[in-house]
Amino acid sequence: MTWTDEEIKQLEAASTIQNKPFGPDKATFTEDNPVWEVVVDGRLYIRGGNGTASRWYVNGTKNGSHIRLGNQEYAVDYRAVSDPAEVQAVTDAYQAKYHGQYPIDMMVEDRAAQATVELVKR
Numbered sequence: 375m376t377w378t379d380e381e382i383k384q385l386e387a388a389s390t391i392q393n394k395p396f397g398p399d400k401a402t403f404t405e406d407n408p409v410w411e412v413v414v415d416g417r418l419y420i421r422g423g424n425g426t427a428s429r430w431y432v433n434g435t436k437n438g439s440h441i442r443l444g445n446q447e448y449a450v451d452y453r454a455v456s457d458p459a460e461v462q463a464v465t466d467a468y469q470a471k472y473h474g475q476y477p478i479d480m481m482v483e484d485r486a487a488q489a490t491v492e493l494v495k496r
Contacts, residue, residue: 375495377418384443386413392442393420395434395452403440404433410481411493412467419455419464422489423480431489441493449496464490 377385385391390408397404407430409420422428433439434452441448455461465482472478480486 377416377495381443382413382416382418385411385418388443391420393430393434393439394441395430395439396437397433398437400437405430410468410472412464412471414460414463414467418493418495419467420491420493421464421468421481421486423477423486424489425485426489428489431491435491438496439493450493451496452491453494455490455492461487461490 388411391411392406393409394403394406396402409430411418411420413419422431426432430439431452435454438449438451441450455464465487468478468481472481
């Protein structure tokens, strides 16, 4: 599935979304944390400040996730991003959206950039 135009507008306007990756049983959420998110070319991205060792990154890439935006919850798959141009576009979007906010410096460093994922709506 793809994100609707209305959902993209809401995501672009949001400061954070709630990220709820599944554990190994794929039924129980291991976390429920706010994360920064960006939209690039109609696609939704998040990244882990602690890199690919982030617990939510590990669980989400293996088991999927739900995210919550306002009162709406969406089932999503994580698609790890490795294309350098796509990673750079996400870095640029993070810098534009969160410029001057803490911890933007950490979120645009290589370690976080390596943990860039696209959230693909199911």
